[in-house]
Amino acid sequence: MDTAALNIPTPDGDFVARYSDAGLVALDFPAGTKAPGGLGQSAREEGRPAAAKIRRWHSQAARAVRAAAAGQPCPPLPPLDWSGATDFQKAVWSALLKIPPGQVVAYGELARVIGRPNSARAVGAACGANPIPLLVPCHRVVAAHGQLGGFSAGLKWKQLLLGREAHE
DNA sequence: GAGGCGTTTTGAA
């Protein structure tokens, strides 16, 4: 694929945003804090130098990442490239984008929102497949009974982010 | 409170 990977420095480390011609395709958490997987190596641009539009998206994404990491309301996001995702995943991720900062919903509740009340487990799978955590706030989804559930970048990040948002 | 089972979706063989 023709993608560009650009660093987003924050007080918590360097996030890595990956872009296609259509928009932001993925966001990697800072190396060292990410759970297994091996992503998050040093950022490098693949292919051509970043086009002007990608630089524009990157500045938007950088602002959004820093705001989200600080638990503040998210400024406008660049276009997100969800090509390759299933309709179910897109429905789940769209619903996630509507959750305001500081508020959490249960997997089962999210399942009802998208019209699949029995799909709580599938919602969890879709959250786990989310390539853009933080900006698509899967950390605001928790299991029933107040349990945390899981998080692709590690539960420590989930707790940290929820704590900061609750503090706002 | 703990354990087991059911539901739904995804990805690999």
Added chain:
DNA sequence: TTCAAAACGCCTC
């Protein structure tokens, strides 16, 4: 096409 796995929820003991 089939099967196993998964960031869950509900029911039973």
